Amino acid sequence: MSASAATPALVALDWGTTSLRAYLLAADGVALDTRASSAGIMKLPAGGFDQAFEETCGAWLDAHANLPVIAAGMVGSAQGWVEAPYVETPANADALVAGIVQVKTARGLAVHVVPGVLERGVLPNVMRGEETQIFGALASEPSLGAAGGALIGLPGTHAKWAFVADERIERFYTFMTGETFSALRDHTILGRTMHPAPTHDEQAFLRGVDTARDAGHPGVLATIFSTRTLGLTGQLSAEQQSDYLSGLLIGHELRGLSEVLARENATLAGKTLRLIGNDALCDHYRAALERFGCHDAATVAHATEQGLYGIAALAGLVAAKRAA
Amino acid sequence: MSASAATPALVALDWGTTSLRAYLLAADGVALDTRASSAGIMKLPAGGFDQAFEETCGAWLDAHANLPVIAAGMVGSAQGWVEAPYVETPANADALVAGIVQVKTARGLAVHVVPGVLERGVLPNVMRGEETQIFGALASEPSLGAAGGALIGLPGTHAKWAFVADERIERFYTFMTGETFSALRDHTILGRTMHPAPTHDEQAFLRGVDTARDAGHPGVLATIFSTRTLGLTGQLSAEQQSDYLSGLLIGHELRGLSEVLARENATLAGKTLRLIGNDALCDHYRAALERFGCHDAATVAHATEQGLYGIAALAGLVAAKRAA
Numbered sequence: 001m002s003a004s005a006a007t008p009a010l011v012a013l014d015w016g017t018t019s020l021r022a023y024l025l026a027a028d029g030v031a032l033d034t035r036a037s038s039a040g041i042m043k044l045p046a047g048g049f050d051q052a053f054e055e056t057c058g059a060w061l062d063a064h065a066n067l068p069v070i071a072a073g074m075v076g077s078a079q080g081w082v083e084a085p086y087v088e089t090p091a092n093a094d095a096l097v098a099g100i101v102q103v104k105t106a107r108g109l110a111v112h113v114v115p116g117v118l119e120r121g122v123l124p125n126v127m128r129g130e131e132t133q134i135f136g137a138l139a140s141e142p143s144l145g146a147a148g149g150a151l152i153g154l155p156g157t158h159a160k161w162a163f164v165a166d167e168r169i170e171r172f173y174t175f176m177t178g179e180t181f182s183a184l185r186d187h188t189i190l191g192r193t194m195h196p197a198p199t200h201d202e203q204a205f206l207r208g209v210d211t212a213r214d215a216g217h218p219g220v221l222a223t224i225f226s227t228r229t230l231g232l233t234g235q236l237s238a239e240q241q242s243d244y245l246s247g248l249l250i251g252h253e254l255r256g257l258s259e260v261l262a263r264e265n266a267t268l269a270g271k272t273l274r275l276i277g278n279d280a281l282c283d284h285y286r287a288a289l290e291r292f293g294c295h296d297a298a299t300v301a302h303a304t305e306q307g308l309y310g311i312a313a314l315a316g317l318v319a320a321k322r323a324a
Numbered sequence: 325m326s327a328s329a330a331t332p333a334l335v336a337l338d339w340g341t342t343s344l345r346a347y348l349l350a351a352d353g354v355a356l357d358t359r360a361s362s363a364g365i366m367k368l369p370a371g372g373f374d375q376a377f378e379e380t381c382g383a384w385l386d387a388h389a390n391l392p393v394i395a396a397g398m399v400g401s402a403q404g405w406v407e408a409p410y411v412e413t414p415a416n417a418d419a420l421v422a423g424i425v426q427v428k429t430a431r432g433l434a435v436h437v438v439p440g441v442l443e444r445g446v447l448p449n450v451m452r453g454e455e456t457q458i459f460g461a462l463a464s465e466p467s468l469g470a471a472g473g474a475l476i477g478l479p480g481t482h483a484k485w486a487f488v489a490d491e492r493i494e495r496f497y498t499f500m501t502g503e504t505f506s507a508l509r510d511h512t513i514l515g516r517t518m519h520p521a522p523t524h525d526e527q528a529f530l531r532g533v534d535t536a537r538d539a540g541h542p543g544v545l546a547t548i549f550s551t552r553t554l555g556l557t558g559q560l561s562a563e564q565q566s567d568y569l570s571g572l573l574i575g576h577e578l579r580g581l582s583e584v585l586a587r588e589n590a591t592l593a594g595k596t597l598r599l600i601g602n603d604a605l606c607d608h609y610r611a612a613l614e615r616f617g618c619h620d621a622a623t624v625a626h627a628t629e630q631g632l633y634g635i636a637a638l639a640g641l642v643a644a645k646r647a648a
Contacts, residue, residue: 256542
C-alpha cells in the first residue's frame with residue numbers, strides 16, 4: 001500500500017435505526033479504522049446526533065481536520081439528523097448524488113446525507129441505507145450492473161430484494177421476515193414450547209424451508225402453526241422449533257419472490273443473485289436458496305464502505321479510485 | 325315453554341385458555357343462565373380448577389344437586405384439569421363421546437371432558453373446543469352435515485376452517501391470524517405509525533382484503549410492509565392502518581384457503597359456508613368473504629351450547645332433545 005493510500009480521505013457513516021457504524025477510509029477506499037456504536041437514531045435523545053457523531057468520529061477529526069463526511073441510512077429520514085427526501089425508482093448513483101442533503105455539525109463540518117429510494121405503486125416500497133450497499137456491490141462486481149441484470153438480497157429485520165440492471169435499482173420488495181420472526185417467537189404461543197438451541201440446527205431450518213416451498217399448504221399464517229403441532233406430535237424437539245420457524249419464514253419469502261418471477265417467466269435459479277449482510281444470516285439464506293435451485297448466491301463483502309466511498313467519489317468529495 | 329323444559333338438566337362448560345363460559349341448560353337445550361369468568365386455564369394457580377369451577381357453577385349445583393356436567397376446550401389439554409387425548413380425523417360425534425374423560429370435582433361430581441381433534445400429516449393440526457361448536461352447528465342445521473359437505477370457519481386468535489361432510493370433521497386448517505395481527509401491531513414497527521380508530525373503517529379493511537386477494541404481490545411477509553409505506557406516502561391515515569392490516573391478514577387467510585380449494589377444482593364461492601364466533605369478527609369475515617364471491621356465510625348462533633348439549637345427549641347424560 002502506498003503512503004497516500006494509507007492517508008485518511010473520508011469519514012463514512014452507516015447510521016441506522018439501532019446502530020451507527022463509522023469507517024475511516026483511505027484514498028483507495030480501504031478502511032483504516034472502524035467504530036461501532038449503539039447510537040441508532042431511535043435511541044438518541046433530542047439533539048443527540050451531534051454528540052453521537054463526536055463520540056464516534058471526534059478523535060479521527062481531531063487528528064485529520066477537514067475530512068469530508070458522508071452518511072447513509074435512517075439518519076436521512078424524517079426522524080433523522082436532516083431529511084434527505086427519497087429519490088424514485090428507477091434510481092442510479094447519479095440520482096443519489098443529486099439528492100444528497102447536507103447538515104452542519106457543531107464542529108462546522110458538512111455531513112453529506114445520501115437519500116433513500118422510493119418505489120411508488122399499489123404497494124409502495126422504501127429503503128434507506130440498502131441503496132448505498134447495492135451500489136457498493138455494483139462497484140465491486142461491475143457485471144452485476146449490466147443490462148442483463150441481477151437480483152440482490154439484503155436479509156435482515158426488513159429483508160430487501162432489489163432488481164438491478166443498467167446500473168440502476170429498477171424495483172425492489174421488502175419482506176418483514178426478521179421482525180415477524182422475532183414477534184412470533186417472543187409474543188405468540190409459538191415461543192412457549194421453544195427451548196434455546198446451542199447451535200443452528202440446519203436440518204430443522206431446511207425442513208421449514210422445504211415446507212414453505214412445497215405446494216399444498218394455505219400460506220404462512222397456517223404453516224407457522226405447525227411449529228407447535230409438530231412439537232405436540234413429537235416430530236420436532238423444543239430445541240428445533242426456533243430454527244424450523246426461521247426456515248419457514250425465509251422459505252415463504254423466497255417462495256413469494258419465486259412467484260413474482262414466475263409471472264415474468266423467470267426463476268430464482270435462472271437469475272444472477274448476490275447477498276449483502278451479516279455472514280451467518282447470509283449463510284442461512286444461501287442454504288435456503290439452494291432448495292430453490294440457486295447455487296451461486298455469493299455474499300458481497302464490504303458493500304457498505306464500497307457504496308459510501310463510490311457515492312462520495314461521484315459527488316466529488318474524494319478523488320475517484322483508479323484501477324490498480 | 326313447558327315446566328319440564330325450564331328445569332335445569334345440564335351444566336355445560338366452554339373452558340379455554342383465557343376464559344371460562346358456563347351454561348345452565350334446560351332439558352330442551354335452551355340456556356336458563358350463563359356465567360362468564362376470566363378463569364382461563366392459563367390463568368389458574370396450580371390446583372385452581374376446582375375453585376374456579378365452584379366459583380362459577382357452585383350456586384347452580386347447590387340449588388340443583390347431581391346435575392351432569394360436560395366441558396370442552398383447553399380444559400382437556402395436557403395443561404388442563406384432566407387430559408382427554410385427541411381423537412383423529414375424520415371424526416364424528418360418536419368418536420368424541422367415546423373419547424370423553426371424566427374428572428371428579430371436590431364436590432364429588434364427575435365432569436365429562438370432551439376430547440379435541442387431531443389431524444396428522446406433514447402439517448398436523450389440532451383443535452380443542454371448536455369440534456364441539458362444529459357439531460353444534462350441524463345440530464342446528466343438519467343439512468351442513470350432509471354428504472355434499474360444508475366449510476365452517478371459526479375466526480379468532482387461531483382461526484380454524486373445517487371441512488365437514490357425512491356428519492364428520494374431515495380435515496381442517498389453523499390460521500394464526502388473530503395472534504399474528506396482535507403481535508405485528510404491538511411488537512413491530514407497523515404499530516408505531518398507527519393511531520386508534522374510533523370505529524371500524526370498512527374502506528381501509530376492504531382495501532387490505534383486496535390487496536391480499538389480488539395477484540401480483542410476493543406474499544404476506546411483503547404486503548404487511550405496505551401498512552407503513554402507504555402511510556409514508558400519504559395514502560393511508562394513521563387511524564386507518566390497523567383496519568387495513570387486519571383486512572390484509574384476513575385476506576391472506578382467505579386467499580390461502582382459496583388456493584387449497586383451487587387445487588381440488590373448487591372455489592370459496594361454490595362452497596356452503598358458515599361462521600361461528602364473536603358477532604363483530606364474523607361480520608368482518610363476512611365482508612371479506614364477499615370479496616371472494618361468497619354471499620351466504622351466515623353466523624351460527626348458540627353453536628357452543630348446542631354442541632355441548634348434543635354431545636351430552638349422545639353420551640346419555642341428558643335425554644335427547646325431541647323435535648317440537
